[in-house]
Structures are given as structure tokens and as C-alpha cells.
Amino acid sequence: MRAAPVAARRVTATDVARRAGTSQSAVSRVFTPGASVSADLRERVMQAARDLSYRPNAIARSLSTRRSRIVAVVVAELGNQFYPLVLEALSARLQEKGYQILLFTTGPGAAGDPVIEQVMRYQVDAVVLASAGLSSALARECRGLGVPVVMFNRTTDDPELSCVTGDNERGGHRIARFLAAGGHRRPAFIAGLEGSSTSRDRERGFTAGLAEAGLAPPARSVGYYSYEGAAEAARTLLRAPARPDAVFCANDHMAIACIEVARHEFGLSIPDDLSVVGFDDVGPARWRSFDLTSFSQPLGPMVEATIGMLLEFMETPDLPTRRVVVEGNLVLRGSARLR
Amino acid sequence: MRAAPVAARRVTATDVARRAGTSQSAVSRVFTPGASVSADLRERVMQAARDLSYRPNAIARSLSTRRSRIVAVVVAELGNQFYPLVLEALSARLQEKGYQILLFTTGPGAAGDPVIEQVMRYQVDAVVLASAGLSSALARECRGLGVPVVMFNRTTDDPELSCVTGDNERGGHRIARFLAAGGHRRPAFIAGLEGSSTSRDRERGFTAGLAEAGLAPPARSVGYYSYEGAAEAARTLLRAPARPDAVFCANDHMAIACIEVARHEFGLSIPDDLSVVGFDDVGPARWRSFDLTSFSQPLGPMVEATIGMLLEFMETPDLPTRRVVVEGNLVLRGSARLR
Structure with missing residues (x-):
């Protein structure tokens, strides 16, 4: 077991509020992604937090708000050139919105089901599935728990699943x-x-x-x-x-x-x-x-469509599912004869 | 706010134990990565869990055990050929050990410090830093909170930081x-x-x-x-x-x-x-x-050394820091003249 670093862990939002000369709820707002606070207040609170080595506990907060601000992303493999770029773009955009990616890798050609069992152990806010296997039963189970699922770069016949694909x-x-x-x-x-x-x-x-x-x-x-x-x-x-x-x-x-x-x-x-x-x-x-x-x-538009759907579904879980196809173009270069 | 799917969430480990004809602590062991259970018990508990749509809550558990079973990995970018493979190998090995990667991307050439502020909001068990910028002050802060940090593929003069690099x-x-x-x-x-x-x-x-x-x-x-x-x-x-x-x-x-x-x-x-x-x-x-x-x-040995250190440091946070250099070889092919 890790020895708890007692002195550091004992610092609470109340201590920070006192040092910054503000309220506990103001401290809480500073540490909530997307919440509105003045630049001045943010600076004072961050300084007090640094002075006291205070770290808000996103996980404890997730239990009261029911939000972990974590999105699970399931990928088969990162050995080709496409998925690393997808992951990079998804991560950058989700971070902007105050979410982080919890990564699940299945190995090429593997079924996604055992991984989904793992995914559900963490209280994730949503799942992006960019991997081959996920049974409809499990996807329905995710939806039953109020966890939106978006399939990236793959489709299924199941009308209960939303997806974003190229053309x-x-x-x-x-x-x-x-x-x-x-x-x-x-x-x-x-x-x-x-x-x-x-x-x-x-x-x-x-x-x-x-x-x-x-x-x-x-x-x-x-x-x-x-x-x-x-x-x-x-x-x-x-x-x-x-x-x-x-x-x-x-x-x-x-x-x-x-x-x-x-x-x-x-x-x-x-x-x-x-x-x-x-x-x-x-x-x-x-x-x-x-x-x-x-x-x-087009990776950018595909990622935008995915992020947009995730955010909407997290706000309103009962929205109807959607299928988005992002158009592409034939890019002519030298590897194929024109006539 | 998400409407809480009340029926699904009300199922507890006790319900699962009753249905599987076993104890609550046996159910808990089945859902603890690495814990020892018989194949028969595992199967009965998993079946009962499936019947009841039970999902153990890893996050709630992390509050009592002080373990989130999450390792933060900070990377600059995934556009070259090396880091996607590093991430894939780290993920596969950590998953085997019952941990998942929480991914943080900084963008190429960016400093890691603002990202580390983010990392510390989640109660991660350890941090792997495979990105250019992290000030020694912040790394010390992580250690002060009992969170081990291993730098992957980079070094620093700071003796308080452990690292794994090639030769x-x-x-x-x-x-x-x-x-x-x-x-x-x-x-x-x-x-x-x-x-x-x-x-x-x-x-x-x-x-x-x-x-x-x-x-x-x-x-x-x-x-x-x-x-x-x-x-x-x-x-x-x-x-x-x-x-x-x-x-x-x-x-x-x-x-x-x-x-x-x-x-x-x-x-x-x-x-x-x-x-x-x-x-x-x-x-x-x-x-x-x-x-x-x-x-x-050699990516495999570098990843092994990193995982080994992480696991040791998570067990025993006060171990002295270490610097591991994994030897490589000159691989002769056709792009350079031999004489």
C-alpha cells in the first residue's frame, strides 16, 4: 500500500479559500472546467493552491456530480498512420472541452467485448469505439446505464448505435x-x-x-x-x-x-x-x-462530428441516434495511370 | 445533468453475491485486477453480474483504496512512427496489470507544466512523461503527493526524477x-x-x-x-x-x-x-x-523497464530514483556507404 502523504492530502478547498480570501464555492468553480470565473479570482485561487500544494480531487467530485470528465476511447492498434492522428485530434479537442481520454487497446482483430467490460468499471461519461468488435448487446447496456457510445470509422446495422464514418x-x-x-x-x-x-x-x-x-x-x-x-x-x-x-x-x-x-x-x-x-x-x-x-x-471534420455528438449526448442522453458520413475526395497523384 | 438510470445503478455487490451464492468479498475479489479467484467462482460471479447488469465502480473503490488504477501518460504528439508504438505497448502491458492509461497530449514543442496541473486533478497512481517540458518543481510536487513519475525517452539533471532512455x-x-x-x-x-x-x-x-x-x-x-x-x-x-x-x-x-x-x-x-x-x-x-x-x-525492453519501475514505485514510493539506459545497436542497411 502507498503510504499516504498526510500533510499534502489534508489541504482542503476551505484552506485554499481562506488563503485566497474567497469562498469555498469560488474555489470549486475555479477547478471546474468550463465554469465562469474572473481572471483575477482565478489567479488568486491558483496562487493559494500552489502555495498550499492543493489539488482538487476530480474523482471525488465525479461522485457528487456524476461526471468523471473521462471519455473512454477504444482502439484496435496504433501501428498504421491513421489512428494515431485520430487519437491526437480527439485528445486535443476533448482537452479543450475539459475532458481526458482513458485509452483502451484491444490488439488488431480482437473483439471489443472484454474491453467494454473493463470500460464500464470506470465511471466514464462516454465511449468512442474505433475498433472492430462490439456486440450490440453490450452497446445497448452502455446506453441503459446512460453512457453514450459513438462508433468512429465503423458502422453497424444496429439502429441504437450512432456512428461517424468517411464516405x-x-x-x-x-x-x-x-x-x-x-x-x-x-x-x-x-x-x-x-x-x-x-x-x-x-x-x-x-x-x-x-x-x-x-x-x-x-x-x-x-x-x-x-x-x-x-x-x-x-x-x-x-x-x-x-x-x-x-x-x-x-x-x-x-x-x-x-x-x-x-x-x-x-x-x-x-x-x-x-x-x-x-x-x-x-x-x-x-x-x-x-x-x-x-x-x-477528412480527419478534422470526422473528429468534430464525433466530439459534437458526444457533447450533445452527454447533455441529453435520450436524443435519437445519428449516423454521420463525412464526404471525401479522390486525390490524384502519380501512382495510378490516367489513361 | 444526466438523468441517473436509477434501476441499473441500484444493483450492488451484495445483490450479485446473493445471486451467485457467494460472499460480497468474493465478488469484490473477482473485480479486483490481479486478485486470486478460482475459475469456477469467477464464472458464477460474472454470470450473476451480467444477469443483473452489475458494474463495479472503480472510481468509488479508488477512494477507499487510494488507488484509481489509472496511469497518466503525457505525450507531445503522435505524428511520427515512434510514439504511437510506445503508447500501444505501454497500454497493452498496463492493461495486463489492471491499469488503464489516461492520455494527455501537449502538442509538439509545448511545455508540459499546464498539462501536469490537469494531470493532478485526477487521482492518478503514476505519471509517465514522454514529452519535452516538465519543470523539476512540478515533478517534485508530484513526488510530494506520493505520485511516482517516470520520464520515458528523456532525461534531466534533476536527481529526483527517474527515467528510461535508449542509448x-x-x-x-x-x-x-x-x-x-x-x-x-x-x-x-x-x-x-x-x-x-x-x-x-x-x-x-x-x-x-x-x-x-x-x-x-x-x-x-x-x-x-x-x-x-x-x-x-x-x-x-x-x-x-x-x-x-x-x-x-x-x-x-x-x-x-x-x-x-x-x-x-x-x-x-x-x-x-x-x-x-x-x-x-x-x-x-x-x-x-x-x-x-x-x-x-528497443521499444519492448524500454517499455518493460518503465512498467517495472512504475509498479515498484507504486508499491514503495520512497525507493531511490533510477536511471535506466537500454542498449541499442547500429542496424546496417543500404542508405549509408560502407566505404
């Missing part, structure tokens, strides 16, 4: 029409995780777009949204007798692995021998070595 | 001797953030190693540990009349920017016209397009 199906469709217009006859697809709604929706749009252009369904292989998985999927596709003339990868991270394998293991020239298209439009897509044509997922 | 100075030294042995006469250096101990220690070792080999101090430019900053720093160095024949960049992320600029803007061949060496040995260093020679920071 996955339209993006896949747009890429199919673009490749067909560029004269490609055998576009292939590298899927992410089979269970993920992003990969499924992108593939659905892609296959529909190819069909409209009179092309056959794509050869496909699964890359599991990982670099190594995608490299192996690319090898499988490029070894086939009827080699594809284009590959659409369900995210940029996999598209880069595909380019590396095509160029350095198969000696193919990009885009002359093979066009490669990704999805996300994150950092390395812009690096000159890859110059990746990609469909953008 | 920065020796790594820089090793790279200097390697480049000198390869016949390079004008190695340059791209620094990270001027205030960061990692960049300073790597540069110190590099400059010392060059001096031992009879070479002049390196031309230098600052890349701020960012891709764009490093690209600009590389342009400055490569435009100089006495162009460097090698560049050591204080991390891999900047080394990749340097390779991109050298190759695509200056038309230089790597390594024939210019050798480039990084530090970290993270993912993209292994991509064939970069094939980056780099000094490794």
Missing part, C-alpha cells in the same frame, strides 16, 4: 470508375479485416463501380490492414497468371506495402506496369517515393 | 565512427527539438565521435522532429557550397524526409552521392524504398 462506399465506387476510365481491365482489391465495415463498404462500392463499367468482379486478397499482411496479399495477387493491372487497397498503409512489393520484388514500374490506389490520404501518401492516389477521409 | 550518446558516437570508417569527410547533423535531451545527447555523441576520427564538428540544421521541418533542414544543408557527404538525422522520421528531399529534389543517389543515417529503427526504416541504416531503440 466508404462512394469512395470505392469513385475509384472503380476512375480506374475503368484509365483503361484498366483487371483491377484487384486488397481487403482490410473481413469483419470490418470500412473494408466491406469500400469493397462493395468498388465492385459495383466495376460492374457499371462492364468489368468483372475484382480478384481479391486479404491484407488485414497491416503492412506485412498487405505485402503477402500483394505477392499472391501479382504471382497470379492473369496479373492485375491495378490494385485498390482498403487503406494507404496497405497501398504502400503493395507499391514496395511490386517495385522491389516484382520489378514493376508504378504506374506504367501497375496502378495502385489507397484510401485515407494520410502522411506517407504524399511522400514522393509513393505519390499515392488515394480517397481522402 | 543516445553512445548511438551518436557509434554512427560518427561508422561514417568516418566509411570514408565520409563532411557528415552533417539534423537536430530534433533544441530543448530535447534525446537530440542533445545524440548530437553530443556524434560530435565527439567525429572529433576522435579527426573530423570537424558537423554542419547542423534543426528539423524539430517533424517531417516538414526535416525536409526544410535537408534543403538548407544540401544547398550549402560544401555539401555534406552524409547526414545523421536525430530520428528515422526525419531521415526519411531527408532521403525524399535528396533524391527527388536534388537528384542525389542514396548512398552513392549521400549517406543518410537515422535513429529509432522503426517500421519505415525497413521499407525497401528507404532501407535506412539506423541505431535501434
Whole structure:
């Protein structure tokens, strides 16, 4: 057990109020994110708090206000380029609003359910789920406890769940029409995780777009949204007798692995021998070595939509659920032939 | 205010114990990470808890045990390749031990002090600081409150602070001797953030190693540990009349920017016209397009050392502070000439 540092812990808001020459409720307001206090009062209270080594106890407060000012964020993994940026942007915006992120990581491809058991042990104000598995039953349980859940970058058929996604199906469709217009006859697809709604929706749009252009369904292989998985999927596709003339990868991270394998293991020239298209439009897509044509997922607007919903749902838990789709664009670069 | 879902909240450990045919203390043990219970008891209690929609309240428990089972992790940014992996590894290991990460982001180059004020509002059990700025005064304050602090990937002169770092100075030294042995006469250096101990220690070792080999101090430019900053720093160095024949960049992320600029803007061949060496040995260093020679920071052992210290300090806050240096190796690839 930790030895309690008695002297430091004994300082209370009353002591601080006395030293600052104000009331206890004024001290409380200074330490409540978003509460209104004058700059002068804030300065006096903070100085007194520093003098006395006083720290308000956000957790004790959460028991009386029923607010912990903690938002749980569940992510599968941080090894690609997209989720670290999502986490950074969510954290920055939540901190501005006086909330902190309690992070839960599930490992790639894992179900979210055991993690949700953990999440519910902490009295979080809301949950952002940016990971593949969460059963509808558990999500309903969260809602039953008055804890809003927003799914980020994934959807479900359950009408009781709110979500924010990019424009996955339209993006896949747009890429199919673009490749067909560029004269490609055998576009292939590298899927992410089979269970993920992003990969499924992108593939659905892609296959529909190819069909409209009179092309056959794509050869496909699964890359599991990982670099190594995608490299192996690319090898499988490029070894086939009827080699594809284009590959659409369900995210940029996999598209880069595909380019590396095509160029350095198969000696193919990009885009002359093979066009490669990704999805996300994150950092390395812009690096000159890859110059990746990609469909953008606008991270800023997606994060704004998520924060906005969370704040509304925390105020008013009975609002109807919502599904927000943030539009993206096809960003043309050098990795795919135009004709 | 959130409407309290009264029915759900009224379920207590006693209700669960009655339904599971066991005692309240057995229920409590099932919900205490690390406590010993039989598989059979765990299963009965979990089933009863599910039947009753019971959730133990970790926060209320923290008030009686003085443990919140929350570790604050402060990071500057997640835009490079190293810190997301650090966060993922720390989270996975802490979760195994029954702790969750409360995430604080400061933005690149920002001071950590205002964030620490925030950290102290939550009753965290420990703090991992993987960000540039934290004044010694505040760190002492944390220790005064019995909250252990471990600095990750940075050091300070303050003997009251514990830290875990890679082998920065020796790594820089090793790279200097390697480049000198390869016949390079004008190695340059791209620094990270001027205030960061990692960049300073790597540069110190590099400059010392060059001096031992009879070479002049390196031309230098600052890349701020960012891709764009490093690209600009590389342009400055490569435009100089006495162009460097090698560049050591204080991390891999900047080394990749340097390779991109050298190759695509200056038309230089790597390594024939210019050798480039990084530090970290993270993912993209292994991509064939970069094939980056780099000094490794073994993430696994660094995270293990950090977790080990945190757990010890949480048990016994008065242990003397410690400084752990995890050794790395020069990983030879194709981006630097051997002679």
C-alpha cells in the first residue's frame, strides 16, 4: 500500500479559500472546467493552491456530480498512420472541452467485448469505439446505464448505435470508375479485416463501380490492414497468371506495402506496369517515393462530428441516434495511370 | 445533468453475491485486477453480474483504496512512427496489470507544466512523461503527493526524477565512427527539438565521435522532429557550397524526409552521392524504398523497464530514483556507404 502523504492530502478547498480570501464555492468553480470565473479570482485561487500544494480531487467530485470528465476511447492498434492522428485530434479537442481520454487497446482483430467490460468499471461519461468488435448487446447496456457510445470509422446495422464514418462506399465506387476510365481491365482489391465495415463498404462500392463499367468482379486478397499482411496479399495477387493491372487497397498503409512489393520484388514500374490506389490520404501518401492516389477521409471534420455528438449526448442522453458520413475526395497523384 | 438510470445503478455487490451464492468479498475479489479467484467462482460471479447488469465502480473503490488504477501518460504528439508504438505497448502491458492509461497530449514543442496541473486533478497512481517540458518543481510536487513519475525517452539533471532512455550518446558516437570508417569527410547533423535531451545527447555523441576520427564538428540544421521541418533542414544543408557527404538525422522520421528531399529534389543517389543515417529503427526504416541504416531503440525492453519501475514505485514510493539506459545497436542497411 502507498503510504499516504498526510500533510499534502489534508489541504482542503476551505484552506485554499481562506488563503485566497474567497469562498469555498469560488474555489470549486475555479477547478471546474468550463465554469465562469474572473481572471483575477482565478489567479488568486491558483496562487493559494500552489502555495498550499492543493489539488482538487476530480474523482471525488465525479461522485457528487456524476461526471468523471473521462471519455473512454477504444482502439484496435496504433501501428498504421491513421489512428494515431485520430487519437491526437480527439485528445486535443476533448482537452479543450475539459475532458481526458482513458485509452483502451484491444490488439488488431480482437473483439471489443472484454474491453467494454473493463470500460464500464470506470465511471466514464462516454465511449468512442474505433475498433472492430462490439456486440450490440453490450452497446445497448452502455446506453441503459446512460453512457453514450459513438462508433468512429465503423458502422453497424444496429439502429441504437450512432456512428461517424468517411464516405466508404462512394469512395470505392469513385475509384472503380476512375480506374475503368484509365483503361484498366483487371483491377484487384486488397481487403482490410473481413469483419470490418470500412473494408466491406469500400469493397462493395468498388465492385459495383466495376460492374457499371462492364468489368468483372475484382480478384481479391486479404491484407488485414497491416503492412506485412498487405505485402503477402500483394505477392499472391501479382504471382497470379492473369496479373492485375491495378490494385485498390482498403487503406494507404496497405497501398504502400503493395507499391514496395511490386517495385522491389516484382520489378514493376508504378504506374506504367501497375496502378495502385489507397484510401485515407494520410502522411506517407504524399511522400514522393509513393505519390499515392488515394480517397481522402477528412480527419478534422470526422473528429468534430464525433466530439459534437458526444457533447450533445452527454447533455441529453435520450436524443435519437445519428449516423454521420463525412464526404471525401479522390486525390490524384502519380501512382495510378490516367489513361 | 444526466438523468441517473436509477434501476441499473441500484444493483450492488451484495445483490450479485446473493445471486451467485457467494460472499460480497468474493465478488469484490473477482473485480479486483490481479486478485486470486478460482475459475469456477469467477464464472458464477460474472454470470450473476451480467444477469443483473452489475458494474463495479472503480472510481468509488479508488477512494477507499487510494488507488484509481489509472496511469497518466503525457505525450507531445503522435505524428511520427515512434510514439504511437510506445503508447500501444505501454497500454497493452498496463492493461495486463489492471491499469488503464489516461492520455494527455501537449502538442509538439509545448511545455508540459499546464498539462501536469490537469494531470493532478485526477487521482492518478503514476505519471509517465514522454514529452519535452516538465519543470523539476512540478515533478517534485508530484513526488510530494506520493505520485511516482517516470520520464520515458528523456532525461534531466534533476536527481529526483527517474527515467528510461535508449542509448543516445553512445548511438551518436557509434554512427560518427561508422561514417568516418566509411570514408565520409563532411557528415552533417539534423537536430530534433533544441530543448530535447534525446537530440542533445545524440548530437553530443556524434560530435565527439567525429572529433576522435579527426573530423570537424558537423554542419547542423534543426528539423524539430517533424517531417516538414526535416525536409526544410535537408534543403538548407544540401544547398550549402560544401555539401555534406552524409547526414545523421536525430530520428528515422526525419531521415526519411531527408532521403525524399535528396533524391527527388536534388537528384542525389542514396548512398552513392549521400549517406543518410537515422535513429529509432522503426517500421519505415525497413521499407525497401528507404532501407535506412539506423541505431535501434528497443521499444519492448524500454517499455518493460518503465512498467517495472512504475509498479515498484507504486508499491514503495520512497525507493531511490533510477536511471535506466537500454542498449541499442547500429542496424546496417543500404542508405549509408560502407566505404
